[in-house]
Amino acid sequence: MNRIAVIGAGPAGLAAARSAAAAGADVCVIDAEPAPGGQYLRRDALAGARAHDPATALPPGVEHRPDTVVWAIEPVPGGHRLHLRTGPADDPGRTGATVDTRALVLATGAHDRALPFPGWDLPGVFTAGAAQALAKAQRLAVGERVLLAGTGPFLLPVARSLLDAGARITAVLEAGEPVTGWLRDPAGVLAGSGKLGELAGHLAALARHRVPYRPRTTVVAAHGRDAVEAATTVRLDRDWNPVPGTERRVEADAVCVGFGFTPQTELAVAAGCAMAEGFVRVDAAQATSVPGVFAAGELTGIGGAALSAAEGEVAGAAAARLVGRDPRPPLAALRRVRRGRRFAAALAAAHPVRPGWTTWLAEDTLVCRCEEVGAGELRAAARERAASAARPLKLVTRAGLGPCQGRVCGRNVAELLGDPRLADGFARRPIAAPVRLGELAAGNTADGTNTCAGPR
Amino acid sequence: MSERLTARIDGREVAVTPGETVAAVLLRQGRRSWRTTRGAGRPRGVFCGIGVCFDCLVVVNGVPDVRACRRRVAEGDDIRVQHGAELPR
Amino acid sequence: MPGSPDVVVVGAGVVGAACAEALSAAGRRVVVVDRGAPASGTTGAGEGNVLVSDKEPGPELRLAQVSRELWPDLLAGLREEIGPSAAEAEWDPKGGLVAALGDADAEALAAFAATQRDQGVRAEDITPRRARELEPHLTPRVSGAVLYPDDAQLQPVLAATALLAAVRARGGEVRAHTAALGVRRDRSGAVAALATSAGDIPCGAVVNACGPWSGAFAEAAGVALDIRPRRGVVLVTAPLPPGTVRRKVYDADYVGAVGSDDADLQTSTVVESTAAGTVLIGSSRERVGFDDTMRVHVLRAIARKAAALFPVLERVPVMRAYGGFRPYAPDHLPVIGPDPRLPGLWHATGHEGAGIGLAAGTARLLADLVTGADPVLDPAPFRVDRPALLAEATA
Ligand SMILES: Cc1cc2nc3c(=O)[nH]c(=O)nc-3n(C[C@H](O)[C@H](O)[C@H](O)COP(=O)(O)OP(=O)(O)OC[C@H]3O[C@@H](n4cnc5c(N)ncnc54)[C@H](O)[C@@H]3O)c2cc1C
Ligand SMILES: Cc1cc2nc3c(=O)[nH]c(=O)nc-3n(C[C@H](O)[C@H](O)[C@H](O)COP(=O)(O)OP(=O)(O)OC[C@H]3O[C@@H](n4cnc5c(N)ncnc54)[C@H](O)[C@@H]3O)c2cc1C
Ligand code: FES
Numbered sequence: 001m002n003r004i005a006v007i008g009a010g011p012a013g014l015a016a017a018r019s020a021a022a023a024g025a026d027v028c029v030i031d032a033e034p035a036p037g038g039q040y041l042r043r044d045a046l047a048g049a050r051a052h053d054p055a056t057a058l059p060p061g062v063e064h065r066p067d068t069v070v071w072a073i074e075p076v077p078g079g080h081r082l083h084l085r086t087g088p089a090d091d092p093g094r095t096g097a098t099v100d101t102r103a104l105v106l107a108t109g110a111h112d113r114a115l116p117f118p119g120w121d122l123p124g125v126f127t128a129g130a131a132q133a134l135a136k137a138q139r140l141a142v143g144e145r146v147l148l149a150g151t152g153p154f155l156l157p158v159a160r161s162l163l164d165a166g167a168r169i170t171a172v173l174e175a176g177e178p179v180t181g182w183l184r185d186p187a188g189v190l191a192g193s194g195k196l197g198e199l200a201g202h203l204a205a206l207a208r209h210r211v212p213y214r215p216r217t218t219v220v221a222a223h224g225r226d227a228v229e230a231a232t233t234v235r236l237d238r239d240w241n242p243v244p245g246t247e248r249r250v251e252a253d254a255v256c257v258g259f260g261f262t263p264q265t266e267l268a269v270a271a272g273c274a275m276a277e278g279f280v281r282v283d284a285a286q287a288t289s290v291p292g293v294f295a296a297g298e299l300t301g302i303g304g305a306a307l308s309a310a311e312g313e314v315a316g317a318a319a320a321r322l323v324g325r326d327p328r329p330p331l332a333a334l335r336r337v338r339r340g341r342r343f344a345a346a347l348a349a350a351h352p353v354r355p356g357w358t359t360w361l362a363e364d365t366l367v368c369r370c371e372e373v374g375a376g377e378l379r380a381a382a383r384e385r386a387a388s389a390a391r392p393l394k395l396v397t398r399a400g401l402g403p404c405q406g407r408v409c410g411r412n413v414a415e416l417l418g419d420p421r422l423a424d425g426f427a428r429r430p431i432a433a434p435v436r437l438g439e440l441a442a443g444n445t446a447d448g449t450n451t452c453a454g455p456r
Numbered sequence: 457m458s459e460r461l462t463a464r465i466d467g468r469e470v471a472v473t474p475g476e477t478v479a480a481v482l483l484r485q486g487r488r489s490w491r492t493t494r495g496a497g498r499p500r501g502v503f504c505g506i507g508v509c510f511d512c513l514v515v516v517n518g519v520p521d522v523r524a525c526r527r528r529v530a531e532g533d534d535i536r537v538q539h540g541a542e543l544p545r
Numbered sequence: 546m547p548g549s550p551d552v553v554v555v556g557a558g559v560v561g562a563a564c565a566e567a568l569s570a571a572g573r574r575v576v577v578v579d580r581g582a583p584a585s586g587t588t589g590a591g592e593g594n595v596l597v598s599d600k601e602p603g604p605e606l607r608l609a610q611v612s613r614e615l616w617p618d619l620l621a622g623l624r625e626e627i628g629p630s631a632a633e634a635e636w637d638p639k640g641g642l643v644a645a646l647g648d649a650d651a652e653a654l655a656a657f658a659a660t661q662r663d664q665g666v667r668a669e670d671i672t673p674r675r676a677r678e679l680e681p682h683l684t685p686r687v688s689g690a691v692l693y694p695d696d697a698q699l700q701p702v703l704a705a706t707a708l709l710a711a712v713r714a715r716g717g718e719v720r721a722h723t724a725a726l727g728v729r730r731d732r733s734g735a736v737a738a739l740a741t742s743a744g745d746i747p748c749g750a751v752v753n754a755c756g757p758w759s760g761a762f763a764e765a766a767g768v769a770l771d772i773r774p775r776r777g778v779v780l781v782t783a784p785l786p787p788g789t790v791r792r793k794v795y796d797a798d799y800v801g802a803v804g805s806d807d808a809d810l811q812t813s814t815v816v817e818s819t820a821a822g823t824v825l826i827g828s829s830r831e832r833v834g835f836d837d838t839m840r841v842h843v844l845r846a847i848a849r850k851a852a853a854l855f856p857v858l859e860r861v862p863v864m865r866a867y868g869g870f871r872p873y874a875p876d877h878l879p880v881i882g883p884d885p886r887l888p889g890l891w892h893a894t895g896h897e898g899a900g901i902g903l904a905a906g907t908a909r910l911l912a913d914l915v916t917g918a919d920p921v922l923d924p925a926p927f928r929v930d931r932p933a934l935l936a937e938a939t940a
Contacts, residue, residue: 075838385706438858
């Protein structure tokens, strides 16, 4: 019970584990991926066993449980119980375990947000993160003529990875203001000057490869029979309404889109953590509203890997204190968190998703990809049935009831129907990752034992 | 990149590098879709790439609903495309 | 709505929606208020079984039989009135199959079915072999089975919202996000208005259809009513091919759990496919107040029994678990009718695990009582001043 459990081995989770271990705490890091690193530090998976990698390494004594998904969390006296499955993804033969912990650090990160447009469900349309992950870990370029569209600075590292993987990028389309023009909050941007250097490097790489970077432009349609063959791009006004007459058809075999990120909050929601605007609310020590549960990284706000790591360091120290250790106050990390949050706020202000995107949709454009619910159908059902809360809305429209459980469509449905708060109802997923019925049936019903402690 | 694994995709043998995901193997073969939707039978392949969207489902060793983007290929895996909803074998 | 309504229905779950529909069909001017969105309470948290199979002879079975007859006509009427799209409720008279997995259970099931047949329930004893012809994925361990052709299914949120659409079409109003805070009385002590978070609504009558929160509303209105919550959880699988589970299939042990007072966890297996291809696996019964924490041992218990009934489900993914609070009275019978302690207050609540199925009959009975028509069935067993309820209320 005195063991600290960290869920997620991205920048936030790794930093939390390191700082808790440095304070002498016993730490176990649980992560769904086979190797530590999360999204930002995703490494080449084809290189075989690699030499020491300081960026993703964990200190000796910290247990790392790879290939392990936390599918449920429940309160137990004095703490929380985590329910795990370890083994190949989605395999019915994974092994189960439970971990009881008094101090838990949630560092489950985020996934890309995609906005719907006609043709976005054609094969060959990817999220920017998919292109990034395939390039970094699988040495694979998603296409030969790639169109990259969305908003925010994250498009730049994706472009860089695609170029490194050998793709030709037709253009990078930024729906909002250019990344180079973040001068509305100069102090905020300066707070992230480290990040700025990195981005400048990416921009230089784009220039070297003669990749055009077009602000206030996006993809509003993908065309093709069985896969993407071309896309329509258009200029946008301030509110992201297409400017008539600026449509252009562009040949492309891949379209990658990224409109910011959505935090993976299912475990935090299941634990009962208070939320604010879709993110987990934390105090200065990264403590959530639930005693014994800390949160760090993208699930508390989108601010990049450095901020995630700083938050992780603070959370790890706080968790160590909770289990009776006496860590040194993480003053430097606290300063980095403060600075990072300014940068994050500047970022959010510079790259909002503007309401005009809803005009890109045709009546039959799928909003919920899983259940194949079109925009027209969705609006009509919501109106006809006067559905004004998430649960009835899902049940009358079917949006969010399919395998992804509203992860992709939740925010889009909510904004499309004019009530962004509805998205909270889509984020309730007590089963945080699918398990096979037999895995559930086979599990131990008696109280769990701390099987995380086993020999390494 | 020492040893290679052997797996079968829709009955055909393929050589796979350890660490490769099912999705990467399929994409490398030039396939962009390998699933049809339950409703309109629309083709789907990778979308989110990190296990979030459930678009990339395949049947592995008789078990459907496996996310190709998360599943690493193992020696001898029998991988098949998934048509709509399927029952495990 | 010009002038004040005749009746305000508090609660826009399936029971309140059905009552509002029946009252507006009888010519009453109706307003429905709900502190949340329509169908966001228990009605959005259950399954849609419309069952006669699980009820032992007695007043609840009578109500279930009446309801089962009314539902298809009610839905057909809505289709004509507000159109097929607004009235769609995924009604499916697919029939139920109750399977026993041991010899003792098989005997008990057969005996139970015989008592139901005496009450006019269609219940056919079938051989294990026939059961597996009807449900090819059923376990070979089945030792006896009964087929109930009249068991049916609908989608509760669609049903409730369709009923409310009809109320609106007839000039009634549905005020969502409006909480009922109590009632105002006139000098004679009868109901004169409903007090809400959006002001008073003058009216002649108030119907308490607050589901598991009915006791709290009754108390706010000034009368005691013992309705308690009983937690229930359902598992949802990934979409499966059509025909995997064809009817509503239950483990014969379902019968034992319904009326029980045991506080401990009970599960009774009900497996049914939905129009969307997912299979719903219910459900548990627990008395844990309004605590909605998801408990893994509950999910496990449900999963184990379902896998025993349909082994093919073992390797199928479970995507979701959800749950709600069944409203029940100490004697496990609904409460339907006027409250003699407060003229103008009516109750339609306490339907426990059968409110979806029983809503149509409940609404008809309530409307009959309000309008003074010949009641569709004997209302006496459902009175709010029946001894079993009064004893608890005064205890
Ligand atoms: C696909 C993708 C690519 C990105 N690439 C970049 C980039 O190149 N540059 C950049 O600046 N930013 C990038 N980002 C943004 C990036 O998310 C952050 O900067 C950084 O990785 C956040 O760190 P984190 O620790 O909060 O979360 P993450 O790095 O996302 O780590 C979260 C970890 O938690 C694990 N996890 C989540 N839920 C569970 C569970 N239930 N059970 C077990 N494990 C779980 C995940 O598998 C993951 O390993 C990317 C984001 C995405 C989605
Ligand atoms: C897991 C589970 C499975 C089930 N399966 C079935 C099944 O298969 N078949 C079946 O027939 N039944 C089933 N049930 C039971 C069924 O769901 C309930 O009996 C039925 O939904 C009760 O409906 P209701 O309208 O009385 O209550 P509710 O749907 O709870 O409606 C009450 C409404 O009152 C509102 N309210 C409460 N207080 C106030 C106030 N002060 N002011 C304003 N509004 C207020 C609430 O917001 C709510 O919307 C199941 C229940 C559960 C939990
Ligand atoms: S591509 Fe989204 S889950 Fe695999």
